[in-house]
Amino acid sequence: MDRKTEILQLTTKMLQIKGFDSFSYSDLSQEIGISKASIHHHFKRKEDLGLALLLFIKEGTLKRTEHFHDLDTSPWEKLETFFNMNARVVENGTKNCPINALQANVAVISTEMRVILKEIVQLEIDLITSILEDGRKEGQMFFKGKANNHAALVVSTLRGAMQQSRTHGHTFLNQTIEQMKINLKV
């Protein structure tokens, strides 16, 4: 793995724990073991780092979306996989979801970053929309109203629960996911 990727991965972690404004080049430098100036060599300004981070996350989200498309498992299994993947992101509740962290910091990031952030959220909503549509069509899932609106609700719930898990622990997240599943059962 090259240095740039190493920095981006650590940045994601730092963002999840502290938030965008609360981690510093000094944090990155110490954990990686190179000087602050070296971090600046790879990402001149913090905004450059932030922008690269968002493109990095967007790329990952795109890859995952395609991956879901390729899976030949049932809609229900896809949804469960999606939930499990997200539950792993916050680990034991110490980390926030990076998207949550960025949305909380929306006022202190650049317009450019905000645009990509919105695109990432939309990618997830679109993915869940198609899973819900398939699930309902195949008689595996039950929900009222439009699939698109219900997908927005599912993503909101998941994000909200991921964040609440920071004070209420990861069992809170698991219970909320279970409740979502109970409500989606036919």
Added chain:
Amino acid sequence: MDRKTEILQLTTKMLQIKGFDSFSYSDLSQEIGISKASIHHHFKRKEDLGLALLLFIKEGTLKRTEHFHDLDTSPWEKLETFFNMNARVVENGTKNCPINALQANVAVISTEMRVILKEIVQLEIDLITSILEDGRKEGQMFFKGKANNHAALVVSTLRGAMQQSRTHGHTFLNQTIEQMKINLKV
């Protein structure tokens, strides 16, 4: 209104827009029109300010909870009132919910603050639990599973949607609230 309350109200606003680590005594000082040192006179350290802020928010939450208890409207109307109050908190989508902001910053606030933060969230979940229980008992609402678990889901959804509204606008929040209501209808 006394100065302390004035500072606490502005702090709430700043927290909602920027987050706890991203607003400064200088921000407060400029907007109120007194010096930084004067802010320090009322709240010596930023942690004191943060703690006072959480007690301030908790007090407000307690008052609101009692208010809901006193209302002699239907469970359904109570739930709608609760949603409307929260929708007003984020205004046009520029502000985050203060609880969201603090949960995103959980790693940079004191343990004391975290404890109260958790209590506030629990107060809300308990309130919604009792509203849901009444609503189901009276045949006004439908949901599967325990009222307590569904209340956790409702609060998570609301918080998640409030935060998503920062990138997706307040219509996103309104739509998600509508979808929750559609799902709760008998």
Added chain:
DNA sequence: GTCTATAAATGGATAGAC
């Protein structure tokens, strides 16, 4: 690519006068 050194600005916090 990495380092040391350093600049310039900001943030939290205190001393002491009025």
Added chain:
DNA sequence: GTCTATCCATTTATAGAC
């Protein structure tokens, strides 16, 4: 309660050597 002045630590960022 409010002010000016000041301190110290941190943060972002750059210059220039290796």
